[in-house]
Amino acid sequence: MNDTTVTDTPGQAPVVHGPRREGVPALEARRLTKHFPVNALGARGRVVHAVEDISVALPEGTVTAVVGESGSGKSTLAQLLTGLLKPTSGELLLDGSPVGTSAKQRRAYTSDVHLVLQDPFSSLNSAHSIRYHLARPLKLHTDLRGEALEAKIVELLERVSLTPGKEFADKFPHELSGGQRQRVAIARGLAVSPRVLLADEPVSMLDVSIRLGVLNLFDDLRERERIAILYVTHDIASARYLADTIIVMYAGEVVESGPATQITDAPQHPYTQLLLSAAPDPSRTEAPVLRGRGSPPSLVTPPSGCRFHPRCPFAMDVCTKQSPPSLPVGKDQVAACWLHSPEHNPELGSEHHPEHSPELEPQSGAQNAAAAQD
Amino acid sequence: MTATEAITIAPALGEPVLEVRDLCVDYGVGSGSVRAVTDVNFTLRRGEVLGLAGESGSGKSTLAYAITRLLRAPGVITGGEVFFHHRPVDGGPVQTVDLLEADARELSQIRWVDLSLVFQSAMHALNPVARVQSQLTDVLKRHRPDMSAADRRERAVELLRMVGISADRLRAYPHELSGGMRQRVMIAMALALEPSLVLMDEPTTALDVVTQREILEELMQLRERLGFAVIFITHDLSLLLELADTIAIMYSGRLVELAGAGDLIEAPRHPYSLGLLNSFPALHGERVRMTGIPGAPPSLRAMPDGCKFHPRCPHAADRCRSEEPTLLTPAGRTAARTVACWLHQDPAMTAPEALARPDSGTVISSSGGAVSAGTVPSTVASAVTGATATAATKAQTGRSEDISVGELS
Numbered sequence: 154m155n156d157t158t159v160t161d162t163p164g165q166a167p168v169v170h171g172p173r174r175e176g177v178p179a180l181e182a183r184r185l186t187k188h189f190p191v192n193a194l195g196a197r198g199r200v201v202h203a204v205e206d207i208s209v210a211l212p213e214g215t216v217t218a219v220v221g222e223s224g225s226g227k228s229t230l231a232q233l234l235t236g237l238l239k240p241t242s243g244e245l246l247l248d249g250s251p252v253g254t255s256a257k258q259r260r261a262y263t264s265d266v267h268l269v270l271q272d273p274f275s276s277l278n279s280a281h282s283i284r285y286h287l288a289r290p291l292k293l294h295t296d297l298r299g300e301a302l303e304a305k306i307v308e309l310l311e312r313v314s315l316t317p318g319k320e321f322a323d324k325f326p327h328e329l330s331g332g333q334r335q336r337v338a339i340a341r342g343l344a345v346s347p348r349v350l351l352a353d354e355p356v357s358m359l360d361v362s363i364r365l366g367v368l369n370l371f372d373d374l375r376e377r378e379r380i381a382i383l384y385v386t387h388d389i390a391s392a393r394y395l396a397d398t399i400i401v402m403y404a405g406e407v408v409e410s411g412p413a414t415q416i417t418d419a420p421q422h423p424y425t426q427l428l429l430s431a432a433p434d435p436s437r438t439e440a441p442v443l444r445g446r447g448s449p450p451s452l453v454t455p456p457s458g459c460r461f462h463p464r465c466p467f468a469m470d471v472c473t474k475q476s477p478p479s480l481p482v483g484k485d486q487v488a489a490c491w492l493h494s495p496e497h498n499p500e501l502g503s504e505h506h507p508e509h510s511p512e513l514e515p516q517s518g519a520q521n522a523a524a525a526q527d
Numbered sequence: 528m529t530a531t532e533a534i535t536i537a538p539a540l541g542e543p544v545l546e547v548r549d550l551c552v553d554y555g556v557g558s559g560s561v562r563a564v565t566d567v568n569f570t571l572r573r574g575e576v577l578g579l580a581g582e583s584g585s586g587k588s589t590l591a592y593a594i595t596r597l598l599r600a601p602g603v604i605t606g607g608e609v610f611f612h613h614r615p616v617d618g619g620p621v622q623t624v625d626l627l628e629a630d631a632r633e634l635s636q637i638r639w640v641d642l643s644l645v646f647q648s649a650m651h652a653l654n655p656v657a658r659v660q661s662q663l664t665d666v667l668k669r670h671r672p673d674m675s676a677a678d679r680r681e682r683a684v685e686l687l688r689m690v691g692i693s694a695d696r697l698r699a700y701p702h703e704l705s706g707g708m709r710q711r712v713m714i715a716m717a718l719a720l721e722p723s724l725v726l727m728d729e730p731t732t733a734l735d736v737v738t739q740r741e742i743l744e745e746l747m748q749l750r751e752r753l754g755f756a757v758i759f760i761t762h763d764l765s766l767l768l769e770l771a772d773t774i775a776i777m778y779s780g781r782l783v784e785l786a787g788a789g790d791l792i793e794a795p796r797h798p799y800s801l802g803l804l805n806s807f808p809a810l811h812g813e814r815v816r817m818t819g820i821p822g823a824p825p826s827l828r829a830m831p832d833g834c835k836f837h838p839r840c841p842h843a844a845d846r847c848r849s850e851e852p853t854l855l856t857p858a859g860r861t862a863a864r865t866v867a868c869w870l871h872q873d874p875a876m877t878a879p880e881a882l883a884r885p886d887s888g889t890v891i892s893s894s895g896g897a898v899s900a901g902t903v904p905s906t907v908a909s910a911v912t913g914a915t916a917t918a919a920t921k922a923q924t925g926r927s928e929d930i931s932v933g934e935l936s
Contacts, residue, residue: 361763362819365817365819366819372816390765391808414814418811428737431736431739431740432810433763433766434810434811440769441740443737
């Protein structure tokens with residue numbers, strides 16, 4: 154499973170995305186697929202291909218960022234990992250063992266894997282105090298009552314830097330700022346001592362000056378409490394800031410994954426290059442050249458072959474026919490693109506050893522990658 | 528406030544099109560009222576892009592609505608002047624109108640003809656039960672009564688083509704368009720009568736980065752061709768740095784810094800501007816732990832005394848707590864810029880190194896890319912973050928795993 158250089162040919166083990174660490178990852182998803190049925194008249198029987206055959210491993214003490222445009226399936230992936238959404242196929246493994254389906258096992262799972270939602274303004278109940286919000290998961294999942302419960306609530310609030318915790322416990326959501334509310338939501342996630350925290354766009358609703366505080370809190374949780382964190386975002390710069398590994402999703406599929414700085418400094422997939430060239434970047438000295446205009450495809454009838462090919466400036470014949478496997482393009486970095494297959498891109502040459510030459514880029518993509526590195 | 532006469536940024540841009548003087552806006556009347564915009568002054572020149580950045584609640588949208596006189600109750604404009612210089616007849620003499628004094632008839636002659644607005648949420652700003660065509664031709668029907676229906680349709684097609692939408696979308700309803708296309712329709716509509724000033728209130732916030740980039744590119748091309756001035760309101764400072772000529776930073780209803788975009792990135796003067804710049808993780812260079820700005824913006828109901836930023840400011844001194852600084856050109860500076868901070872105005876105080884970097888002297892155009900010498904990496908942003916690492920934080924560089932657990936903001 155730690156072998157990153159396997160190619161994803163049918164029948165073989167899938168490429169597992171996520172940070173490479175020794176030992177068994179806290180949470181692992183194997184070949185998750187989610188198809189939502191379409192209920193519109195005349196479209197019955199068809200499905201939305203939201204998540205397609207994705208394997209992720211979240212080792213403890215790491216942050217994995219999932220980056221993509223809206224509709225790329227990144228939130229669906231997070232929801233699949235919570236277990237709230239039943240996958241069409243694939244399985245979840247907590248500490249290496251499959252998650253059962255009995256009510257007891259599901260409850261145990263929800264206390265180990267917790268979700269932090271995007272909007273702290275609607276994820277807290279305005280009719281209840283902060284104390285209530287934190288007491289509820291504790292009462293459901295632990296035996297703490299009375300003084301011990303109160304002490305735990307104060308401790309939780311102080312862990313997310315809401316001090317003095319006693320004072321904050323008495324407040325109501327409307328008395329808190331957005332950043333403070335998001336901290337309460339995180340504290341609620343921490344209440345049951347989870348091993349894994351799934352954060353779905355946790356800072357996109359917050360003001361810029363407060364975002365870093367919340368991101369740094371995740372960083373501390375990773376360092377201090379060894380929690381495995383999945384950070385879903387559309388902001389590739391914040392993913393680079395926080396994450397160990399970045400997974401780039403497009404139209405329900407992983408197109409590229411690898412160490413965070415490697416992905417942003419030397420993107421290998423044309424879509425990652427497009428995302429980076431579009432991201433605001435004050436250091437850019439010239440207007441960026443966008444490669445691959447247009448918008449993501451319909452997921453009810455996704456394009457044949459590589460789902461990015463209608464937008465891809467480098468699309469070849471094979472791209473329209475065959476979906477590319479995840480090919481190694483650098484140390485721990487894989488990209489699902491035919492440009493990296495020596496078979497289909499003669500410019501690479503047959504002696505191509507990607508793991509020994511991470512700088513090597515496809516001729517056609519080199520210019521753009523270089524532009525992104527400026 | 529006499530010092531505001533000094534605000535002459537990028538004189539090459541031509542005559543002023545909008546002058547805002549001491550504009551104040553309150554919400555509510557009487558003892559329960561709060562001041563949302565306080566003494567805002569700036570001048571916008573023809574063809575200039577002014578970026579207005581600030582956090583939510585800083586009053587930037589309120590300012591835009593006050594300028595266009597679209598402010599709804601309980602919002603009340605309590606003071607100031609907004610001079611709009613426009614040419615009622617193409618090529619005719621320039622007329623100056625105080626928008627705050629204008630009556631309904633005058634306003635209707637200016638609004639949309641010479642001054643238009645692009646709203647944040649295109650889904651809500653477009654009429655869901657009217658086709659794109661009728662929404663585009665509506666404004667022509669109202670302001671160009673002598674146009675024939677065929678001409679109006681032709682103009683609508685032209686407008687859509689201008690923003691990159693094919694003519695067959697004319698018959699579409701807003702819900703049949705993607706978010707990016709809706710925003711493009713909004714922009715086409717705003718440009719229908721070739722205004723000289725377009726206000727844009729977070730026009731791309733709800734869009735994906737690729738779509739956002741496409742729309743901004745189109746917008747900048749259109750501006751080059753049609754020569755309208757833009758007030759671009761956003762909370763995303765990193766975006767403004769790429770597209771604005773001038774950037775105004777708002778905090779708690781006040782402009783705290785106004786400078787050319789290049790100057791602002793390279794040499795911010797206000798601690799809040801520096802804090803905002805340091806709140807955007809860089810896409811390149813070493814990963815360093817950044818701190819952002821501690822605390823949260825004050826409530827309008829409980830404004831602190833003195834400088835409104837002092838409770839969050841790392842450099843706050845006694846004078847900051849008692850006396851409010853005004854927007855002035857910092858002493859001994861060459862570039863045309865203003866800042867409201869005692870660090871640059873009180874001779875007894877010295878600004879820390881990070882806030883006293885030399886001006887670039889010229890306004891960097893978005894393609895100019897002047898880089899100050901002596902900074903470690905070769906790009907402006909790296910220079911900014913590099914300085915952050917040394918001045919603003921004591922962060923250790925290196926992979927984030929190596930970063931020690933610091934104080935949380």
